Amino acid sequence: MESFPLETPGLIEVRGPDAVRFLNGQITQDARNLGDATRASCITDAKGRLQFYVEILQSPKADPCLWVATRFDEREEILARLDRYLIADDASLEDLSGSWHRLRADSPGLPDANFSRTSTWPEPNWRDYWFDFLPTSPAPAPLSPTEIEERRIRLGSPIWGREITAGLLPPEARLDTSAISFSKGCYIGQETLSRIKSAGKLNRKLAPFQVLGFLAAGDTFESDGIPCGTITSVAPSGQYALGFLHKSGFGKSHFTVTERPASQLTLKEKA
Known part of the structure; x- marks a missing residue:
């Protein structure tokens, strides 16, 4: 236990x-x-x-x-x-x-x-x-x-102050999978969140990564020289990280840390 x-x-x-x-x-x-x-x-x-x-x-x-x-x-x-x-x-x-x-x-x-x-x-x-x-x-x-x-x-779990912050759209932090009901009645903000679900469009989304090399929260990452996102949390072991992947990186799975070119990130499925 x-x-x-x-x-x-x-x-x-x-x-x-x-x-x-x-x-x-x-x-x-x-x-x-x-x-x-x-x-x-x-x-x-x-x-x-x-x-x-x-x-x-x-x-x-x-x-x-x-x-x-x-x-x-x-x-x-x-x-x-x-x-x-x-x-x-x-x-x-x-x-x-x-x-x-x-x-x-x-x-x-x-x-x-x-x-x-x-x-x-x-x-x-x-x-x-x-x-x-x-x-x-x-x-x-x-x-x-x-x-x-x-x-x-x-496990890819966001927390307040890191991945979850005031002002974000909840689906950006994947909260639509655990903290939003799309089958109940109206609530404040429902129209916008329902529209996001219907359109399926976001400018960024939270993503879990495996890490090769040194990484710190706040580091940015890129692919082929194009900025693709920012790291929000790094596991104490240094093996895993969470960060927001911008739409410029959608569809890609391998990234280089901008501040540390020797460090690499691989997009992984949520554990």
């Missing part, structure tokens, strides 16, 4: 008869029938550009009650964003940040946890365990930050 270090996320509760309908009008993901699942989602502006990247889950309460989990320092901005559009719906918002703690583990169960949900971590069998107290016992087999970063990049 392995686990992530315990964290205290920002947590917004959306509660009431219209909680699901209201939240579905604010986020890109489908908040219906969550059941045991945790789902990644985006909050976008009217032009479909990313404002926040969050996770949604059913709270342990029996009545219509959903949680929006986010980075702790974003909780007030997200609460204000949701509250701005809460007008006619019979729903309420509450900031629960600091009262619940989360441990991510590839374990079928942790006896001290209040409840658990499936995890958005890209490896199978991982779950998020929630505690309404701060556990005093050490986390089981916690992964180091270096191990987490190595796996994340090898």
Whole structure:
């Protein structure tokens, strides 16, 4: 069994008869029938550009009650964003940040946890365990930050601040495969994102690479002297990387690092 270090996320509760309908009008993901699942989602502006990247889950309460989990320092901005559009719906918002703690583990169960949900971590069998107290016992087999970063990049998983940043179009970071529902009703930014899906056109997209040679985040790469993109993350081992591939590089698979011509990149399938 392995686990992530315990964290205290920002947590917004959306509660009431219209909680699901209201939240579905604010986020890109489908908040219906969550059941045991945790789902990644985006909050976008009217032009479909990313404002926040969050996770949604059913709270342990029996009545219509959903949680929006986010980075702790974003909780007030997200609460204000949701509250701005809460007008006619019979729903309420509450900031629960600091009262619940989360441990991510590839374990079928942790006896001290209040409840658990499936995890958005890209490896199978991982779950998020929630505690309404701060556990005093050490986390089981916690992964180091270096191990987490190595796996994340090898698996092609984007994170906030690197591949996921405010203002990008979510499909650029491949979030359309995990954080956007194209079958639910309207939400803020839906028209733009649906148009992108229909046209299938992007100026850049996130890509995973295998690396030969030295590489650093921020390095650019090219093919036949034509600039093709920028690296966002490099695995601690130096073997894998993530970066944005510009349309000038679409259809190509081998690249040279502009700043280090001896270093080579090969486009690889997402693990």
